[in-house]
Amino acid sequence: MSYFEFLSQYGDRLASGTLITMLLTVLSALLAIAIALAMGLMRLAPNALIRGVATVYIEIFRGTSLLVQLYWIFFVLPLFGITLEKFTAGFVAVGMNLGAYGAELVRGAILSVPRGQWEAALALNMSPAKRMLRVILPQALLIMLPPWGNLMIELLKGTALVALIAVADLMFQAKQINGSTFLSAQTFGTALIVYYILARFMITPFMRWLERFMTRKLGRA
Amino acid sequence: MFDWRWDFTWEILPRLVAATGNTLMAAGFGYALAVVLGLVFALAQRTPYRALTLAVREAVEFIRSTPLVLQIFFVFYVGPQFGLRLSPWTAGMIAIGLHYASYLSEVYRGGLESVPKGQWEAATSLNLSTARTYFRVIIPQALPPSLAGMGNYLVGIFKDTPMLSVIGVAELMHTATAIGSETYRYLEPYTLVGIIFLAISLPTAAGIRVFEAWVRRKLGMS
Numbered sequence: 433m434s435y436f437e438f439l440s441q442y443g444d445r446l447a448s449g450t451l452i453t454m455l456l457t458v459l460s461a462l463l464a465i466a467i468a469l470a471m472g473l474m475r476l477a478p479n480a481l482i483r484g485v486a487t488v489y490i491e492i493f494r495g496t497s498l499l500v501q502l503y504w505i506f507f508v509l510p511l512f513g514i515t516l517e518k519f520t521a522g523f524v525a526v527g528m529n530l531g532a533y534g535a536e537l538v539r540g541a542i543l544s545v546p547r548g549q550w551e552a553a554l555a556l557n558m559s560p561a562k563r564m565l566r567v568i569l570p571q572a573l574l575i576m577l578p579p580w581g582n583l584m585i586e587l588l589k590g591t592a593l594v595a596l597i598a599v600a601d602l603m604f605q606a607k608q609i610n611g612s613t614f615l616s617a618q619t620f621g622t623a624l625i626v627y628y629i630l631a632r633f634m635i636t637p638f639m640r641w642l643e644r645f646m647t648r649k650l651g652r653a
Numbered sequence: 654m655f656d657w658r659w660d661f662t663w664e665i666l667p668r669l670v671a672a673t674g675n676t677l678m679a680a681g682f683g684y685a686l687a688v689v690l691g692l693v694f695a696l697a698q699r700t701p702y703r704a705l706t707l708a709v710r711e712a713v714e715f716i717r718s719t720p721l722v723l724q725i726f727f728v729f730y731v732g733p734q735f736g737l738r739l740s741p742w743t744a745g746m747i748a749i750g751l752h753y754a755s756y757l758s759e760v761y762r763g764g765l766e767s768v769p770k771g772q773w774e775a776a777t778s779l780n781l782s783t784a785r786t787y788f789r790v791i792i793p794q795a796l797p798p799s800l801a802g803m804g805n806y807l808v809g810i811f812k813d814t815p816m817l818s819v820i821g822v823a824e825l826m827h828t829a830t831a832i833g834s835e836t837y838r839y840l841e842p843y844t845l846v847g848i849i850f851l852a853i854s855l856p857t858a859a860g861i862r863v864f865e866a867w868v869r870r871k872l873g874m875s
Contacts, residue, residue: 495812500843616733624715
C-alpha cells in the first residue's frame with residue numbers, strides 16, 4: 433500500500449484523533465493555568481497552613497509520574513465514590529500534573545517582580561488583592577510567558593498518555609490502526625509528524641504572539 | 654483509610670520492590686545513554702558544517718516536541734516491519750535514551766555557550782588541539798552550570814520509565830497493573846507505586862541540589 437492510499441484510507445481517523453488531542457490540550461491547559469495560579473499564590477501566602485497545602489500538592493504531582501497519576505485517578509478514585517468518565521479523567525490528570533509545574537513558574541515569576549513595585553503599591557495604599565491583581569500579576573505574567581511556552585508543549589505531549597485509558601486521541605487512533613494494519617512506520621510516523629506540527633507551528637507561534645501582545649499591553653514594546 | 658487492606662499490602666510489597674529495581678535500572682541505563690548521546694548532539698551543533706548543525710538542530714527539536722510514549726511505540730514496532738526485532742528493553746532504552754539526549758543536548762549547549770570566548774582564544778594561543786581544548790578547558794567549565802539541568806532530567810527520566818510498561822518492560826507500573834488484573838484490586842498497587850516514586854524522587858532531587866552546591870564550592874564558583 434502506498435503512503436497516499438494509507439492516508440486516504442486512515443486519514444479521517446487520524447484527523448478525528450487530532451481534534452480530540454487538540455480539545456484535550458485546550459481543556460487541560462485551562463485547568464493547568466487555574467491550578468498553577470491558585471497553587472502559586474498559595475505558596476506565597478502568609479498563612480503556613482495554606483502554604484503547606486500548596487507545597488504538598490506540588491511535591492506529590494511533581495514527584496510522581498503523570499502515568500501513575502492518570503491510572504490512579506481513573507482506576508482508584510472510583511473506589512472513593514468519584515467516578516470520572518475517561519475523557520474527563522484524562523484532561524484532569526494532565527491539567528493537575530502540569531498545573532503543579534506551572535505553580536512553580538507562577539511563584540518564581542511573582543518573586544522576581546522588582547521589590548520597588550511592591551513598595552510603590554504599598555505607598556499608594558493599595559489593598560493586597562488590588563496590588564496583586566493590578567500591579568504584580570501583570571508584570572509576573574510577562575516574566576513567566578516564555579517558560580509557559582515550553583510547559584504547553586510538555587502538556588501536549590502529556591495528553592498522548594490518555595490513549596492508555598482508551599480516550600480516542602491521536603495516539604490511540606495510531607495504536608488502533610497499527611494493530612489492524614501493522615504499518616507501523618506509516619501510522620506512528622504520521623502521528624509523530626502531526627504532534628510536531630501542533631507543537632512547532634501552532635503552540636509555539638501562539639505563545640510568541642501572546643508574548644508580543646502582553647508586552648504591548650504593558651507598554652513595554 | 655477506606656477499604657485499604659494491610660495484609661494485601663504486605664503481600665504485594667516484595668513484588669513491587671523487586672520491580673523498583675527494574676525501574677531504577679531502566680532509568681540508569683537510559684540516563685547513561687542520554688548523557689553520552691546528548692553530548693554528541695550538542696557537539697555536532699558546534700562543528701563548522703552548517704548542514705550538520707541544522708540537521709541535528711531539527712532532529713533535536715523534533716524529538717523534544719513529540720510524545721515519548723509515541724516514540725517508544727515507534728521504535729518498538731517499526732523495527733520488525735523491516736525485519737529488525739528489538740526486545741522491549743532494547744527498544745525502550747533507545748527511545749528513552751534518545752528522548753532525554755535531546756533534552757540534555759540543550760542543557761549542554763547552554764553550558765558550553767556560557768564559557769567565555771576568551772577561554773577559546775587562550776587555548777588557541779597555547780596551541781592546544783580542539784579535542785584537548787574541549788576536554789581540559791571548555792567542558793570542565795561548562796559542567797557546573799549544566800548540573801542543575803542534568804539533575805532535573807535524571808529525576809525526569811526516572812518518572813518517565815512507567816511509559817516503558819506499554820511495550821511490556823516489567824518495571825514498577827507494569828507490575829502494579831499485573832497485580833491489579835490478577836486480584837481486581839487497584840487501590841493498593843497504584844497507591845504504593847505513587848508512594849515509591851515519591852520516596853525515591855524527593856530525596857534524589859534534594860541530593861542533587863546538595864551535590865550541585867558542593868561542586869560549585871569545590872570549583873570556587875560561589
